[in-house]
Amino acid sequence: xxxxxxxxxxxxxxxxxxxxxxxxxxxxxxxxxxxxxxxxxxxxxxxxxxxxxxxxxxxxxxxxxxxxxxxxxxxxxxxxxxxxxxxxxxxxxxxxxxxxxxxxxxxxxxxxxxxxxxxxxxxxxxxxxxxxxxxxxxxxxxxxxxxxxxxxxxxxxxxxxxxxxxxxxxxxxxxxxxxxxxxxxxxxxxxxxxxxx
Numbered sequence: 001x002x003x004x005x006x007x008x009x010x011x012x013x014x015x016x017x018x019x020x021x022x023x024x025x026x027x028x029x030x031x032x033x034x035x036x037x038x039x040x041x042x043x044x045x046x047x048x049x050x051x052x053x054x055x056x057x058x059x060x061x062x063x064x065x066x067x068x069x070x071x072x073x074x075x076x077x078x079x080x081x082x083x084x085x086x087x088x089x090x091x092x093x094x095x096x097x098x099x100x101x102x103x104x105x106x107x108x109x110x111x112x113x114x115x116x117x118x119x120x121x122x123x124x125x126x127x128x129x130x131x132x133x134x135x136x137x138x139x140x141x142x143x144x145x146x147x148x149x150x151x152x153x154x155x156x157x158x159x160x161x162x163x164x165x166x167x168x169x170x171x172x173x174x175x176x177x178x179x180x181x182x183x184x185x186x187x188x189x190x191x192x193x194x195x196x197x
Contacts, residue, residue: 001025001126004107011116013123014109017102020076022126026102026110027071027078029118035111036080037063038100039155042093059156061088063109064100077103105153133197137184141177144184148195158187 004014063086133150146158162180
């Protein structure tokens with residue numbers, strides 16, 4: 001298990017599980033009432049001026065208060081169901097139910113009032129090997145994407161489409177290909193620092 005940070009004041013641990021044993025330890029340690037924060041995707045719907053409803057799956061960081069938990073050995077992941085308590089940039093999602101899936105290689109932050117000592121002990125005992133990572137920025141005349149490639153797989157960090165169309169709230173579309181590339185480049189510095197590329 002790779003430990004990214006321990007905060008005794010907030011009683012939180014940021015970590016990345018690297019094996020099935022790590023997932024089992026997280027599953028056994030998280031209790032109802034704990035907060036789990038992770039990058040996830042959610043389908044958001046928007047209504048066009050014509051009355052048509054479009055939906056788009058977006059990647060956002062969501063925090064839930066755990067109500068139920070489950071493990072799926074077939075997909076090698078654990079899941080936590082609960083009400084959303086934090087959704088950066090999408091405050092209209094607060095108090096709705098969502099399931100956060102945790103799998104190997106996916107960063108998770110856990111805030112646990114009662115079980116913090118257990119998480120802290122697990123995190124302090126963890127040893128990990130360095131992971132090789134690479135950032136890839138791909139752009140063409142219609143879109144730009146920033147992707148993280150590592151031993152753990154690939155992860156889409158930023159995706160921006162360019163079109164002269166109308167802009168709808170969180171569904172950001174850049175006015176030109178240059179603007180799309182510029183928006184994707186804004187996240188490179190943060191990604192380098194966050195993922196230690």
